[in-house]
Amino acid sequence: IFSKASISLEDSESSSETDEDEQPVRRQEGSTDLSAEYWGIQKLAKYVKGGDPTATLIALCSMRDFNLSEETCQLAIKDTGCLEVLINLLDTEEIKCQTGSLKILKEISQNILIRHAIADLGGLEIMVKILDSPDTNLKCLAAETIANVARFKRARKIVRKHGGIKKLVELLQSISVASSYQAKDTETVRCAALALWSCSKSTKNKKAIRKAGGIPLLARWLKCSHANILIPMVGTLQECASEPSYRLAIRTEGMIENLVKNLSSEHEELQMHCASAIFKCAEDEEIRDLVRKHEGLQPLSALLDKSENKQLLAAVTGAIWKCAISRENVLKFQEYKTIETLVTLLTDQPEEVLINVIGALGECCQEEENRGTIRRSGGIAPMVTLLTATNPALLVNVNKAVGGCAMEPENMAIIDSLDGVRLLWSLLKNPNPDVQASAAWALCPCVENAKNSGEMVRSFVGGLELIVNLLKSKDKEVLTSVCAAIANIAKDQENLAVMTDHGVVPLLSKLANTNNNKLRRHLAEAIAHCCMWGSNRVAFGEAKAVAPLARYLKSKDPLVHRATAQALYQLSEDPNNCVIMHENGVVKLLLAMVGSTDDTLQEAAAGCIANIRRLALATEKAKYG
Amino acid sequence: AAMSRKGRKLLVDSLTRSAKHFTKSEVECLIKLFDTLVAKASSQFAGAGFDRTVFRDTLYNAFGMTDNVVLDRVFGIFDKDNTGCITVEEWVEGLAVLLRGTLEEKMKYCFTIYDLNGDGYISKEEMFQMLKHSLLIQPADEEPDEGVKDLVEIALKKMASTYFFVLFLLQDYDHDGKLSFTDFEKAVRDENLLLEAFGPCLPDIK
Numbered sequence: 001i002f003s004k005a006s007i008s009l010e011d012s013e014s015s016s017e018t019d020e021d022e023q024p025v026r027r028q029e030g031s032t033d034l035s036a037e038y039w040g041i042q043k044l045a046k047y048v049k050g051g052d053p054t055a056t057l058i059a060l061c062s063m064r065d066f067n068l069s070e071e072t073c074q075l076a077i078k079d080t081g082c083l084e085v086l087i088n089l090l091d092t093e094e095i096k097c098q099t100g101s102l103k104i105l106k107e108i109s110q111n112i113l114i115r116h117a118i119a120d121l122g123g124l125e126i127m128v129k130i131l132d133s134p135d136t137n138l139k140c141l142a143a144e145t146i147a148n149v150a151r152f153k154r155a156r157k158i159v160r161k162h163g164g165i166k167k168l169v170e171l172l173q174s175i176s177v178a179s180s181y182q183a184k185d186t187e188t189v190r191c192a193a194l195a196l197w198s199c200s201k202s203t204k205n206k207k208a209i210r211k212a213g214g215i216p217l218l219a220r221w222l223k224c225s226h227a228n229i230l231i232p233m234v235g236t237l238q239e240c241a242s243e244p245s246y247r248l249a250i251r252t253e254g255m256i257e258n259l260v261k262n263l264s265s266e267h268e269e270l271q272m273h274c275a276s277a278i279f280k281c282a283e284d285e286e287i288r289d290l291v292r293k294h295e296g297l298q299p300l301s302a303l304l305d306k307s308e309n310k311q312l313l314a315a316v317t318g319a320i321w322k323c324a325i326s327r328e329n330v331l332k333f334q335e336y337k338t339i340e341t342l343v344t345l346l347t348d349q350p351e352e353v354l355i356n357v358i359g360a361l362g363e364c365c366q367e368e369e370n371r372g373t374i375r376r377s378g379g380i381a382p383m384v385t386l387l388t389a390t391n392p393a394l395l396v397n398v399n400k401a402v403g404g405c406a407m408e409p410e411n412m413a414i415i416d417s418l419d420g421v422r423l424l425w426s427l428l429k430n431p432n433p434d435v436q437a438s439a440a441w442a443l444c445p446c447v448e449n450a451k452n453s454g455e456m457v458r459s460f461v462g463g464l465e466l467i468v469n470l471l472k473s474k475d476k477e478v479l480t481s482v483c484a485a486i487a488n489i490a491k492d493q494e495n496l497a498v499m500t501d502h503g504v505v506p507l508l509s510k511l512a513n514t515n516n517n518k519l520r521r522h523l524a525e526a527i528a529h530c531c532m533w534g535s536n537r538v539a540f541g542e543a544k545a546v547a548p549l550a551r552y553l554k555s556k557d558p559l560v561h562r563a564t565a566q567a568l569y570q571l572s573e574d575p576n577n578c579v580i581m582h583e584n585g586v587v588k589l590l591l592a593m594v595g596s597t598d599d600t601l602q603e604a605a606a607g608c609i610a611n612i613r614r615l616a617l618a619t620e621k622a623k624y625g
Numbered sequence: 626a627a628m629s630r631k632g633r634k635l636l637v638d639s640l641t642r643s644a645k646h647f648t649k650s651e652v653e654c655l656i657k658l659f660d661t662l663v664a665k666a667s668s669q670f671a672g673a674g675f676d677r678t679v680f681r682d683t684l685y686n687a688f689g690m691t692d693n694v695v696l697d698r699v700f701g702i703f704d705k706d707n708t709g710c711i712t713v714e715e716w717v718e719g720l721a722v723l724l725r726g727t728l729e730e731k732m733k734y735c736f737t738i739y740d741l742n743g744d745g746y747i748s749k750e751e752m753f754q755m756l757k758h759s760l761l762i763q764p765a766d767e768e769p770d771e772g773v774k775d776l777v778e779i780a781l782k783k784m785a786s787t788y789f790f791v792l793f794l795l796q797d798y799d800h801d802g803k804l805s806f807t808d809f810e811k812a813v814r815d816e817n818l819l820l821e822a823f824g825p826c827l828p829d830i831k
Contacts, residue, residue, distance in 0.1 A: 046772075047760070047772075049762065050760055050762030051760055052758075054759050054825070055760060055776055057818055057822065058756075058783065058819075059776075059779065060818075061783055061819055061822075062782065096821075
């Protein structure tokens with residue numbers, strides 16, 4: 001039932017399973033002829049409505065002989081008014097009738113129209129009440145039916161509003177994990193877990209589960225060895241892992257150990273949910289470390305071989321991707337030859353797998369050795385091909401990976417020969433700002449490492465105008481990445497001249513008033529490099545870029561200092577700029593940096609101060625002859 | 626007749642064995658209860674047991690069982706030697722099934738109750754007898770008994786293995802479909818809710 005893996009991390013409703021919130025539309029019936037099932041069920045409905053409990057039971061049991069998983073039967077039950085009767089039966093105190101009714105409701109609630117109808121008729125509230133029943137079998141049936149019905153948002157809300165979450169969590173306590181595994185006892189836990197899993201797709205329910213004390217129970221049950229209990233437990237955990245409070249608990253309650261252990265289960269569904277949970281919580285560095293410490297990286301890598309099961313593969317590649325954010329994990333993956341395996345997954349895979357594979361490779365590229373490994377495994381070509389994809393999430397990851405690989409000159413040659421740089425440049429036109437930004441970031445190493453880089457850039461028709469115009473974007477990340485790219489492009493004089501013609505100086509200057517350190521750094525670098533043409537230094541001064549730059553020196557970020565010092569040094573070649581710098585107290589701030597251990601900073605600071613002093617001296621001389 | 630302590634102990638032991646589902650202390654409680662009932666009853670049986678009336682009252686007070694027809698049949702099951710008097714053995718052994726019977730024991734018990742003429746089959750007529758008051762709302766345009774007959778057919782269809790076979794051969798419903806114990810047992814194993822299909826005859830859990 002709950003087979004789709006949850007991949008997207010940005011959904012506020014967590015699961016990427018299509019949510020059925022709109023009122024479902026009934027497929028038009030072909031003929032007006034009512035089926036045999038319709039009449040059969042209508043006849044039985046008569047006895048359910050008009051009979052005493054004995055007659056009702058006979059009719060209910062007979063109803064189960066119809067194929068309740070077939071839509072015609074399901075809809076017949078609804079259309080004959082039998083659904084209302086079934087729900088009314090739930091409201092009686094007759095345990096046998098409630099049981100008989102729930103057995104049917106459990107089956108037919110697989111149908112989306114029926115689910116909505118059950119909720120509309122107030123069936124959910126009654127089922128929640130039944131969770132208090134002394135009859136174990138009845139409780140299980142109620143929980144399982146709730147699990148089916150709660151597959152849309154409104155239903156999940158109803159369950160919560162009627163105290164259902166709390167009751168379900170309490171059912172998890174009904175027996176202790178270590179006690180004997182009598183099927184009947186664990187059945188309650190299994191059914192409650194299924195219901196919680198369904199309900200946990202709503203953000204408010206995740207909170208409710210936590211408030212009801214669900215997390216320690218999940219942790220406890222994670223230690224059991226029954227797959228049919230573990231699956232809904234891990235499923236729930238994996239749904240909730242998007243919440244920081246759950247991730248904290250996952251860390252502190254030792255759940256990673258169990259998740260890792262179950263990666264080696266023989267049930268693929270369980271493996272998938274464990275990998276998915278790790279995928280979701282490996283956002284946290286501590287969890288990434290815990291996965292490594294509990295030796296989880298090796299089983300993850302081994303699972304890459306199960307490439308037929310695409311959902312499993314997507315979850316595993318996702319987990320590997322996020323784990324690879326930590327360098328120590330990347331080193332481990334190198335041992336297991338994970339990178340080579342990932343490269344083989346770059347072709348013929350569904351998008352949800354590709355996004356994660358490429359994300360993982362992108363992270364692995366941070367390690368120099370892997371850039372070579374990817375090339376030797378033939379990974380560059382498929383990566384460049386992916387630059388033509390349309391899915392934004394995929395593109396963002398591809399850009400990062402290509403950029404990572406481009407840091408290696410040998411890779412760069414291949415990328416260039418496959419027209420990769422032009423493809424990246426075209427992505428600057430993509431409407432999605434994340435794609436634009438990641439493309440710009442990737443262009444930095446490309447421009448730096450390509451042979452005949454300047455010529456290459458010039459060969460992209462309209463390319464320089466395009467990138468300069470991106471300085472008008474409202475997205476901070478786009479601005480930052482474009483500044484970084486421009487800083488690189490500006491190292492070529494001809495290209496700098498063209499960019500100047502396209503108005504790069506005023507556009508950069510307009511951005512100067514920012515408090516964002518990352519932007520400041522790359523902006524200052526861009527300004528520094530753009531000073532080296534014609535009268536740009538003067539132009540920057542006139543565009544009022546100098547004073548804001550002076551303020552950057554007050555930041556605490558050493559990378560900002562370095563870039564700013566370089567920019568100021570270049571700008572200080574123009575006397576007017578020196579005056580402004582002096583007025584803004586630059587000398588004092590730079591003096592503190594002259595003693596820095598960063599050579600570049602030291603030199604730039606010293607150089608700038610020297611220029612300012614020289615001008616001051618000259619002014620003095622001019623004044624006093 | 627009053628029993629000696631040794632005799633009493635022997636009785637408890639033997640009953641614990643034969644009833645199977647009670648502990649010794651539970652058997653003792655049941656025997657005490659039996660003695661109380663006998664004391665209240667008429668001295669018809671010279672203290673050896675109590676009669677149908679006391680039995681019916683006891684089961685009503687203890688378990689809320691009200692259907693006299695059913696209660697009579699239950700009495701018949703308890704009263705294995707057909708003396709019209711429930712002895713202490715019959716009492717304990719009967720309750721063992723009623724309260725703690727395994728599914729097999731309960732199935733045999735229920736079947737015996739429903740098999741009104743004791744011929745080893747639950748016939749359509751017997752089903753009709755038991756279900757004839759089960760329809761509370763009769764549709765106006767139907768003959769009063771039609772609904773019940775229909776219900777009987779539904780029950781038979783659900784539970785009798787011979788039903789479909791016969792239906793294919795004969796076009797009318799007038800064949801003699803009936804339920805053997807094997808049919809009943811299979812149906813109940815398949816769906817436990819059908820144990821008391823023709824009317825409540827076991828104590829309610831509540």
